[in-house]
Amino acid sequence: MTREELFKNILRKQSFLCVGLDTDIKKIPSMLCEHCSDEDAILSFNKTIIDATADYAVAFKPNLAFYEALGPKGLEVFERTIRYIQERYPDQFIIADAKRGDIGNTSKMYAKAFFEYYNIDAITVAPYMGEDSVKPFFGYPDKWVILLALTSNEGSEDFQLMENFDVERLYEVVLQTAQKWASIEELMFVIGATQASELTNIRKIVPNHFLLVPGVGAQGGSLEEVSKFGMNDQCGLLVNSSRQILYASRGEDFAEAARETAKQLQTRMEKQLFHKGLITYF
């Protein structure tokens, strides 16, 4: 998906919501698919959540760890989830939250996995190994790298926010360096919602890039603050919510509860798009 198509979807749906599919078998309603395997239960849950929230979201982000934990069969569930979205909701932007990154010939194989085999729109990549570990992901038309910059967790203080640089902090160097590697048409950054106070600074360094923002909801980030300091004139934000939507209810009404939560988030996003002047009514 191109940047322009993504922006159009955001305007059309008045939403920049990304639904994270971090599906944990231990947390899904037990009445769902009682006599079937864990894998079938997860797939059934995913499909229900996707159907329930697709109206209010522009992106889905399955988290690889939750599928890998089940072995090769978990990867089949991942693939069937992807295929379901691709067939039913071809306008949804799909992000593989995989945090990959390795030496060149290995990153090339990861790119092949996610951009060729699964044909996913974007993959999250870790920057620690530098340019030649990230570059093999570029050059696929309409495919995206989403590079970790400033993440939502406490551990972001260990290295990303280290202050003993002469001039800047590590995540700022990552932003400055990585934007030279590819255009804004194929590179986004991960900025945690809990880091909203840094967004003014971040927007000085990368004014035009899209940012994938996890950490609203369970992790405590504020959608309104993220929007206030992070939105640009092409929106430039995909705000992710996983647990808040997936486990909105543990009961039989989990799909309606997920839909309602997604809808509430969409309404708050619509308001922010209106405030920014990107849509003319609210």
Place this chain on the structure above:
Amino acid sequence: MTREELFKNILRKQSFLCVGLDTDIKKIPSMLCEHCSDEDAILSFNKTIIDATADYAVAFKPNLAFYEALGPKGLEVFERTIRYIQERYPDQFIIADAKRGDIGNTSKMYAKAFFEYYNIDAITVAPYMGEDSVKPFFGYPDKWVILLALTSNEGSEDFQLMENFDVERLYEVVLQTAQKWASIEELMFVIGATQASELTNIRKIVPNHFLLVPGVGAQGGSLEEVSKFGMNDQCGLLVNSSRQILYASRGEDFAEAARETAKQLQTRMEKQLFHKGLITYF
């Protein structure tokens, strides 16, 4: 596997060789398993390489990217490769070269995947997201985190070797910080063989940790230099070779060629162990 067991295996085999299983379907001999699927060809190749080199190695390191590129079926090949080593060669240390690392609840699922589902000895982890992204991998008895510190690729200059710290470079901070997270019984570091000139400095910071050293062979690192500056009194080194062994020959003699290459590396390692006084004959 405990540190003591690993050291005993090194002394018994007079080798600290790790064979990397970065198996690329495009590079394996075409006469191997001509009428079977790509997956079966890779599995057959892996088994043959494992049988051919196990005498000279103490560890195997499959690289996840090469299996993920084939989708869920590739992960089945990965699993069957692992099971083959576990059943036939239970004294081999198995490393999942996966470069994972994410927020706590996600890292926990990756730990579950590699330490519980696959029951592998060690996993490579990226440090960028800090302590709470690495900690969920600790606490599994006899299981190891191998944390990226100073990698073998050119991109290591982008961030790891950045010199605009007041006192030290990023990878040094990673070494200093991460050694507080766990004992030397469950934490190793990745140090690229191409970075041998840094090893004296590295051993000042982490004198006792095991180091996983890729980059000998195709990437140009020197086994002798790595040993000279990196070996400690419990060896403290696992030196990996992938392409040099796997593709020693593209002909029918690929297994003998792989075995011969592994044997030559083992002989050079034996010499280094002797120089260090860890074995008394050569």
